[in-house]
Amino acid sequence: MELKVYNTKSRTKETFAPMVEGRIGMYVCGVTVYDMSHIGHARCYVAFDVIFRYLRHLGYEVNYVRNFTDVDDKIIKRANELGVPTRELAERNIVEYHADMDALRCLRPSGEPRVTDHIPDIVALVQRIIDNGHGYVADDGSVYFSIDTYPQYLELSGRNIEDMVAGASDRVETDTNKRNPLDFVLWKPSKEGEPSWDSPWSAGRPGWHIECSAMSARHLGDAFDIHGGGKDLVFPHHENEIAQSKAASGDEFARYWLHNGFVNIDQEKMSKSLDNFFTIREVLKLYHPEAVRAFLLATHYRSPINYSTRNLEEATGRIEYMYQTLATLDEAIAQGGNEGDNLHPETETVRQQIVTAMSDDFNAAAAIGHIFELLRAANDWTRKKRKLVGRITTLRAIREVVTEAASLFGILERSPQEALDEIRDRDVIRLGLDVAWVEARLAARTAARQEKDFTLADVIRTELAAKQVAVMDNPQGTTWGVIRAAVE
Ligand SMILES: [Zn+2]
Known part of the structure; x- marks a missing residue:
């Protein structure tokens, strides 16, 4: 090309x-x-x-x-x-x-x-x-x-x-x-x-x-x-x-x-x-370096770009979404399962779309958009199509294309969990959160739930939400993160 x-x-x-x-x-x-x-x-x-x-x-x-x-x-x-x-x-x-x-x-x-x-x-x-x-x-x-x-x-x-x-x-x-x-x-x-x-x-x-x-x-x-x-x-x-x-x-x-x-x-x-x-x-004290890159690359390099908290928050949300998806993807691959053929033929198409975008005067914004779409598909595959033959092959193919493509932009190069921790560390600083307080409230909520006092558990959840802290209950226990605007 x-x-x-x-x-x-x-x-x-x-x-x-x-x-x-x-x-x-x-x-x-x-x-x-x-x-x-x-x-x-x-x-x-x-x-x-x-x-x-x-x-x-x-x-x-x-x-x-x-x-x-x-x-x-x-x-x-x-x-x-x-x-x-x-x-x-x-x-x-x-x-x-x-x-x-x-x-x-x-x-x-x-x-x-x-x-x-x-x-x-x-x-x-x-x-x-x-x-x-x-x-x-x-x-x-x-x-x-x-x-x-x-x-x-x-x-x-x-x-x-x-x-x-x-x-x-x-x-x-x-x-x-x-x-x-x-x-x-x-x-x-x-x-x-x-x-x-x-x-x-x-x-x-x-x-x-x-x-x-x-x-x-x-x-x-x-x-x-x-x-x-x-x-x-x-x-x-x-x-x-x-x-x-x-x-x-x-x-x-x-x-x-x-x-x-x-x-x-x-x-x-x-x-x-x-x-x-x-x-x-x-800026790097408040926002993850990859979020800053995602913000800077969200507009074609020749166009002006607007520095705003909102744009940086949105970029943070996109990088977090991509790393969360990679974490789920890696976990699903590690669990193993049915091999078979790649059931998501768009995987190869995306590789081509990225080359097409970048070969058109280095349109990184469009290329990163294609990576994002592929990760959306990965989410479908990990969540909805659990038992299909070929699922693991499909997930591996997606992971391979994402890793290769992301390296063109200097993003998604960290281990997902490390990157998510780094993102949250910045959230804590930016929002002025007291981590010890958050964890104490989470412990109180867990105790309330164990005693079946769901009213108190909900009150604590609301209290945390007011500080922009989201509570996630999952089989491994309760974790927390920051509430963000939905990623488009
Ligand atoms: Zn010069």
């Missing part, structure tokens, strides 16, 4: 074909490590994690490179506020970022280059841009990219250059070094106390955009297959990357441009600058 990929550059879905058969180079812009990462970052890196997983599933050898910006104005400012060296602050936040990504079950990329390890590459790249006539050195030792020498500028966003120049000229320009207000900095001299590296132009540090051109070239070559990032990076960051890389090498740079949509909160983009963000760390 052909893989169709929406390319921001052509504004169409294109049939994907890598430069080298069987191999893919993919670069995704990483985080600036001055603080903890937020849910907007999680959206981007979960989206590309799923793309990475699917490309590998298709049999490609994927070289996935995601950088760390470990020197920039924000890092310098924050390090000064905290009174620590920039390197130490960056190192600390890289550790935290990895902890968040691991908790979110994002696979580590093949390479995670850091800017400060690539200064010689950056200096050489800036020099090539100057040598090719696309860069100029200002009196203070800054180096700029000259957009007037590069007529293809803005080819990714399709913005109109005259409008952009006019808009930029209207603003009060503080940088008087620039020949054109849209020119952007490649190298800037460092101020006293800032990190600084030698260069032919000044003791300084790289501008932001140049790092991705240098690191992608170093790790993937001058031309490679996929470049990704958030939609907010299309302009100026990715336009500038394209201009720099093509001006330096003359090669085609990235061929497919993939951009994920924002996470919105109250109809506004979640971001540090708007101060309306939730860190990954704080």
Whole structure:
């Protein structure tokens, strides 16, 4: 089956074909490590994690490179506020970022280059841009990219250059070094106390955009297959990357441009600058990582997604339902019984439906919907069709397809009981439940039932329900969980 990929550059879905058969180079812009990462970052890196997983599933050898910006104005400012060296602050936040990504079950990329390890590459790249006539050195030792020498500028966003120049000229320009207000900095001299590296132009540090051109070239070559990032990076960051890389090498740079949509909160983009963000760390205290993934993948990666308690609660309900079903399924399989043929031919169809959905511009939401449907069927098979010949074979076939498909999305990889316990641990924190109190009330209810005082048992049940605690009586005893809205 052909893989169709929406390319921001052509504004169409294109049939994907890598430069080298069987191999893919993919670069995704990483985080600036001055603080903890937020849910907007999680959206981007979960989206590309799923793309990475699917490309590998298709049999490609994927070289996935995601950088760390470990020197920039924000890092310098924050390090000064905290009174620590920039390197130490960056190192600390890289550790935290990895902890968040691991908790979110994002696979580590093949390479995670850091800017400060690539200064010689950056200096050489800036020099090539100057040598090719696309860069100029200002009196203070800054180096700029000259957009007037590069007529293809803005080819990714399709913005109109005259409008952009006019808009930029209207603003009060503080940088008087620039020949054109849209020119952007490649190298800037460092101020006293800032990190600084030698260069032919000044003791300084790289501008932001140049790092991705240098690191992608170093790790993937001058031309490679996929470049990704958030939609907010299309302009100026990715336009500038394209201009720099093509001006330096003359090669085609990235061929497919993939951009994920924002996470919105109250109809506004979640971001540090708007101060309306939730860190990954704080969200994972309240919601299971797989619920967070399910929430982030419930909308196509290019569309905006709404951050809300309700959406996260619903995603939690879906993951819980899927794990509960798997627990029942595994138990039924373990019990054994009639073998025979697979009585649910849709099992194979679902495998195909998932490939079809994912091959249509990575439609994870539709694919996960198919897994969900298969688990619904599993519930029918475990509950209603107990004695049929072929039941165990059917359940095993379903389990196999679910396990394989779920691994594309980084969900349902835990043992069901462990995952259900982890979900409940978060419920307890979120609802502020006193577990000792819940268990004491359950014991009182069990005692009441043993004494046939069903009125008291019902009163206790109602009392627990008021705290959103559901009581489940089953042959093994009484258990409890959280009352949720019905899973659709
Ligand atoms: Zn970048």
